[in-house]
Every structure is written in C-alpha cells, then in structure tokens.
Amino acid sequence: MAQTYQAQIYVTLRPSVLDPAGTAVQSGLKHMGYENVAQIRIGKYVELTLNADSEEVAREQLDRICDQLLANPVIENYRFDLKEASTSMGMST
Amino acid sequence: MAQTYQAQIYVTLRPSVLDPAGTAVQSGLKHMGYENVAQIRIGKYVELTLNADSEEVAREQLDRICDQLLANPVIENYRFDLKEASTSMGMST
Numbered sequence: 001m002a003q004t005y006q007a008q009i010y011v012t013l014r015p016s017v018l019d020p021a022g023t024a025v026q027s028g029l030k031h032m033g034y035e036n037v038a039q040i041r042i043g044k045y046v047e048l049t050l051n052a053d054s055e056e057v058a059r060e061q062l063d064r065i066c067d068q069l070l071a072n073p074v075i076e077n078y079r080f081d082l083k084e085a086s087t088s089m090g091m092s093t
Numbered sequence: 094m095a096q097t098y099q100a101q102i103y104v105t106l107r108p109s110v111l112d113p114a115g116t117a118v119q120s121g122l123k124h125m126g127y128e129n130v131a132q133i134r135i136g137k138y139v140e141l142t143l144n145a146d147s148e149e150v151a152r153e154q155l156d157r158i159c160d161q162l163l164a165n166p167v168i169e170n171y172r173f174d175l176k177e178a179s180t181s182m183g184m185s186t
Contacts, residue, residue, distance in 0.1 A: 002129075010138050025139075028162055034154070036095075036144040045103050045138035046118075051129040061127070069121055 002051045004085040005058045011071045011078045012043035046070055049085055058082055095144045097178040098151045104164045104171045105136035139163055142178055151175055 013019050022040040029037050052058035062080055071078040106112050115133040122130050145151035155173055164171040 012138065012140070022139075025162065029158065032161065034143075034158060036154075037158070038142050040139065040141040043138040043140070045105065045136040046115075046133065047105070047136070048133040049131050050127075061129075065122065065127060065130070068125065069118065 002053055003055075004049055004051050005055065005082050006049050006085040007047070007058075007062055007080050007082050009046040009048070009062070009066060009070060009078060009080040010043060011046070011066070011076050013041060014075055014077055017075045043076075044070070055082060055084075095146055096148075097142055097144050098148065098175050099142050099178040100140070100151075100155055100173050100175050102139040102141070102155070102159060102163060102171060102173040103136060104139070104159070104169050106134060107168055107170055110168045136169075137163070148175060148177075 019041050021042045025042065026037065026040045029040075050058055050061065052061060059082060062082065066078045066080070067073055112134050114135045118135065119130065119133045122133075143151055143154065145154060152175060155175065159171045159173070160166055
C-alpha cells in the first residue's frame with residue numbers, strides 16, 4: 001500500500017561557487033551593526049509530500065526530482081530528510 | 094571568551110500565503126510525470142557563522158537578524174538550528 005512521505009529538501013550552492021546574494025546580506029548586516037556574522041550562504045528550502053510504496057522508492061524519486069528540477073547539479077548540491085507523514089497529512093511547520 | 098556558532102536558518106511562507114513558485118514547480122513535476130507529489134512549498138535556507146559570548150546571546154541576535162533582514166514577518170515564518178562550530182571553522186556541507 002502506498003505510504004505518504006514528507007520531504008524537506010535543502011539546495012545549496014557548491015562551496016566553489018560565488019554567492020552574490022549571500023555577500024549582499026553580509027554587507028547589509030555589517031551596515032546594521034552585526035560585525036560578528038560571516039560565511040553567509042543562501043540556498044533553497046523545499047517542503048513537499050509524496051506517495052510511494054516504500055521509503056527506498058521515495059528516495060530514488062526525490063533524487064531524480066532534485067537532479068532534474070529543483071537543483072542545478074553544475075553549481076548546486078542538495079540533500080533531503082524524509083519521514084512518513086502522519087495520517088492527518090498536516091504540514092509540520 | 095567568544096565562541097563561534099554555526100546557524101542553519103529556514104525561512105518559510107506562512108501557510109495562509111499563496112506560493113506561486115511552489116505551484117509552478119508542482120505543475121512542472123506533473124508534466125514530467127510525477128503525479129504523486131503534492132503540497133510543494135518553497136522557502137529559503139541560510140547558513141552562516143557568528144561569534145557570540147554564549148548560545149543565548151547568539152539566539153537573541155539571530156532572532157533579530159531574521160526579523161529585520163532574512164524573513165518578512167508579515168508573510169514568512171523562520172526557525173533555526175544553532176550549534177558550536179568546530180575549531181576548523183569548516184562549512185559542514
């Protein structure tokens with residue numbers, strides 16, 4: 001029987017790729033007086049639910065979805081957490 | 094003595110706010126044959142390091158930074174994980 005899984009996906013720029021948005025935020029924080037903040041990197045955070053027969057199938061499918069649509073593998077890395085959704089299907093956040 | 098902390102910040106749209114980007118991704122997945130994916134919400138994921146005298150001070154400062162710069166409290170929620178950075182200051186991802 002298909003089970004519903006909840007996924008949290010984190011897409012980050014590869015460390016070798018410049019992050020102009022992160023630099024802009026860091027500069028903004030400096031102007032606001034936060035001198036003690038460094039190494040800001042901005043990525044994407046995606047939440048979704050999917051139905052799959054097993055956790056393994058869900059993970060394989062998520063890998064394909066990330067590679068094909070959510071992340072650009074040339075400049076971005078991704079990782080995700082997967083858990084079985086409760087029956088209510090409610091969003092956890 | 095100041096300690097270095099590593100923060101992972103998740104900024105998400107409030108549940109009542111429409112997410113056109115998430116809807117576009119969901120429509121794209123459907124066209125690609127992924128019919129079993131639903132409830133896609135896209136947010137921001139921010140990594141940074143900061144120096145502070147204690148974890149409590151770091152958390153207070155992060156709350157201010159999120160409220161003032163990283164999140165729009167009218168339409169977005171945020172949460173963050175904080176941990177002491179290892180001496181090497183390396184990024185964990």
